[in-house]
Amino acid sequence: MQLNPPASALRTTGALPASLKSPQVRAAIAVLTEADRPLAVFNEHHECIEAGAYLDPRARSGEVVMDYLVQDAAEPGAAIDYKALRETREDLLLDWAGLFWAAGWGVQEYREGCPNDVERLTRIILTPPGVRAEGRYPLAAALAAAEIAGPSEGDKLCAALRAYGVPAFLQRYAGASHVLVAVDRTDDLADADAGLRLVISSDEYADRAATAHDEPWSVQLYTPADDFEGQVFRAPEGLTPVEESAVTAWAVARWLDKEGPVLLARHPRPATVPA
Known part of the structure; x- marks a missing residue:
């Protein structure tokens, strides 16, 4: 049976x-x-x-x-x-x-x-x-750039982003600080601050010593009208500051490739009038 x-x-x-x-x-x-x-x-x-x-x-x-x-x-x-x-x-x-x-x-x-x-x-x-297919953004490049950058956590993130050809700016405002990334990679700081942009923050601070980094990077999208469009990435817990910077830069670079052209077409920059 x-x-x-x-x-x-x-x-x-x-x-x-x-x-x-x-x-x-x-x-x-x-x-x-x-x-x-x-x-x-x-x-x-x-x-x-x-x-x-x-x-x-x-x-x-x-x-x-x-x-x-x-x-x-x-x-x-x-x-x-x-x-x-x-x-x-x-x-x-x-x-x-x-x-x-x-x-x-x-x-x-x-x-x-x-x-x-x-x-x-x-x-x-x-x-x-x-x-894992890293394509044009090998993680090793961002890790190496973040490792030698410093002294602040924002410096490491900016270095990792620049390793992928993404202009990044450490910005301080009203006692807080964050990393600013323009959706249009040709923008300078002034254009980035006034245009379609990503604001990357860690508990309102990005200029602390890297050893003080205790809150994962959060990447948020803002329009030229300063409207908050949503969070596009949040770094996972449990990484070192160098690893977290590289991972965040990798995610941002890939996001810009995929979403950037669509968003820029949706939010065209006003034409400048010659003086």
Whole structure:
């Protein structure tokens, strides 16, 4: 007589059964397990019975999508505090992203806006070290530039950005400081300050000593009318100031290539009238 396996034997952690065949998913699970981070647990019906990280492979690109899943509601219609859930998901994903950066993975944030709430991080796209495509922006170049720059945290970030041909300016205003990047790479400081720009800050300061850096870089987009358009990147936790500068510069350079032309067409610079 053939006995049915116990339900516990049919459970999977971190991914659904078919996804566990993916080497990159298994590698991602290993990173999280080594750091003692929670993994989502699924029963034989593919229902999430324990909250944690969920990994889903992208077969063609070799990437892995990482999300945070909560336990499926035991009762249909059970009340869920979605705002609190989004906040928890964002905090956990940022923590997990730092683990993967430290392990040499490529990390890309995916954010979504929600009604009556700010835009929040909802997923992380992971690229294993062996298949990461850095293209025209090798991370080593930004790391080397940031390593020898200083003394401030902003100096290191500016050096990393310039290694990719991105003009960057350390700007101080009303006791605060930040790094300014023009969406139009031909802009000087004056044009950058008045035009479509990225403001990169760390707890309102960018001119502290690099050793005092304790808040991840946040990259925010502003229009020429000083309207805040949203956060386009936030560096993951757990990196050194040099690593964080390089990672932020890499993300900004790629973002400018992709989004810059579209935004500049949407916000054309007023024509100058000859004197």
